[in-house]
Amino acid sequence: xxxxxxxxxxxSVPEGENLVLNCSFTDxxxxxxxxxxxxxxxxxxxxxxxxxxxxxQTSGRLNASLDKSSGRSTxxxxxxxxxxSATYLCAALPFDDYKLSFGAGTTVTVRA
Amino acid sequence: DTEVTQTPxxxxxxxxxxxxxxxxxxxxxxxxxWYKQKAKKPPELMFVYSYEKLSINESVPSRxxxxxxNSSLLNLHLHALxxxxxxxxxxASSQGTPTTNEKLFxxxxxxxxxx
Numbered sequence: 001x002x003x004x005x006x007x008x009x010x011x012s013v014p015e016g017e018n019l020v021l022n023c024s025f026t027d028x029x030x031x032x033x034x035x036x037x038x039x040x041x042x043x044x045x046x047x048x049x050x051x052x053x054x055x056x057q058t059s060g061r062l063n064a065s066l067d068k069s070s071g072r073s074t075x076x077x078x079x080x081x082x083x084x085s086a087t088y089l090c091a092a093l094p095f096d097d098y099k100l101s102f103g104a105g106t107t108v109t110v111r112a
Numbered sequence: 113d114t115e116v117t118q119t120p121x122x123x124x125x126x127x128x129x130x131x132x133x134x135x136x137x138x139x140x141x142x143x144x145x146w147y148k149q150k151a152k153k154p155p156e157l158m159f160v161y162s163y164e165k166l167s168i169n170e171s172v173p174s175r176x177x178x179x180x181x182n183s184s185l186l187n188l189h190l191h192a193l194x195x196x197x198x199x200x201x202x203x204a205s206s207q208g209t210p211t212t213n214e215k216l217f218x219x220x221x222x223x224x225x226x227x
Contacts, residue, residue, distance in 0.1 A: 034215065043118075043202050043218035044155070089154060098168060098209075100216070102154030 002027045002094045006103035014111050019077035021106050023090035028068040031093040035064050035075050038087045038105070047088075048075070080110045118203050118219035126227050127193060133222045135186040135203030141217070143209055144186045146178060147202040149221070155202055161186060162209050193226045200224070 003026045013019060023033070032051050036044040048057045050066040050073065057064050061078040077084055087107045091100040116137045125131050135144065143162050147155035160168035161180040169178075175197075177189040186203055203219040 036218075041200065041221070041223060043116075043220040044204075044216075046215045046217065049215050091154075098160060099157050099170075104152075104154055 002030075002092055002097075002101040004090060004092055004101045004103040006088075006090060006106050008106060009104065010107045010109070012109040012111060013080055015080060015082060017080055017110075019075075019080050019084065019108060019110075021075040021077075021088050021090075021108070023073040023075070023103055025071045025073075025092045025101070027092075027094060028071055029095045030068065031095060033064075033066055033073050033090060033092050034100070035062075035073075036089045036091065038089060040087075044089065080108075082110045082112045084108060085110050116203055116205055116217050116219035118201075118222055120222060121220065122223045122225075124225045124227065125190065125193065127195075129193075130189070130191045132190065133188040133201055133203075133224075135188075135219055136184055137205045137217070138184055139205065139207075139217065140183075141205035141207050142183065143206045144180065145204040145206075145216070146186070146188055147204060147218075149200045149202055151199075159188075167209075190224075193224075195226050198224055198226045 005024045034049045035047045038044045048064040050057045063076045066073045087105040089105040091102045119134045146158040149155040158172045159178045164180045175192050179187040200221045202221045204216045206214045
């Protein structure tokens with residue numbers, strides 16, 4: 001059974017600092033890995049999807065890498081802003097399965 | 113239009129009430145999902161509809177009854193809920209079947225409180 005872990009559970013940084021969020025998964029047989037953002041009491045917004053054959057994806061200040069051999073993905077957010085404060089979840093879609101395996105998330109606070 | 117719209121945003125109901133949650137998308141997506149999320153926990157899959165047919169039920173109690181009237185709409189009918197059913201209920205959609213390599217688009221959710 002796929003298990004996804006995100007450490008740390010919470011992170012606080014000053015504005016302008018680069019953010020590094022970690023996600024680890026136990027089974028490398030995945031279709032893709034997605035990163036989501038969730039604001040309090042709101043739904044999830046898909047940030048980046050990395051397919052199994054890819055090593056990274058970029059969108060604006062966001063960059064996500066995928067290393068299946070080590071079972072890790074990292075989300076980088078450059079030059080953080082207070083508006084980046086949210087919970088970030090990663091989720092892996094295993095081969096031959098329909099169900100995303102979510103991590104518990106990392107709650108980020110960017111201090112002005 | 114890249115939105116999944118959920119109504120209502122908030123719902124308070126008693127244990128004897130019947131209510132419905134609604135979800136709508138106009139992206140032409142053929143898979144639609146219901147998730148349940150408790151505070152500070154990741155979402156948990158409840159149901160999946162693929163091409164308007166229920167394809168997955170994650171052993172959800174019968175007091176939750178999903179319905180897909182057409183390819184754009186998804187309902188979740190609630191009856192005789194328990195206080196522990198209080199949670200954020202999220203609807204999501206994707207272009208193809210659940211096992212394809214595509215992004216999930218989530219709605220803003222319905223925050224449900226059962227008294």
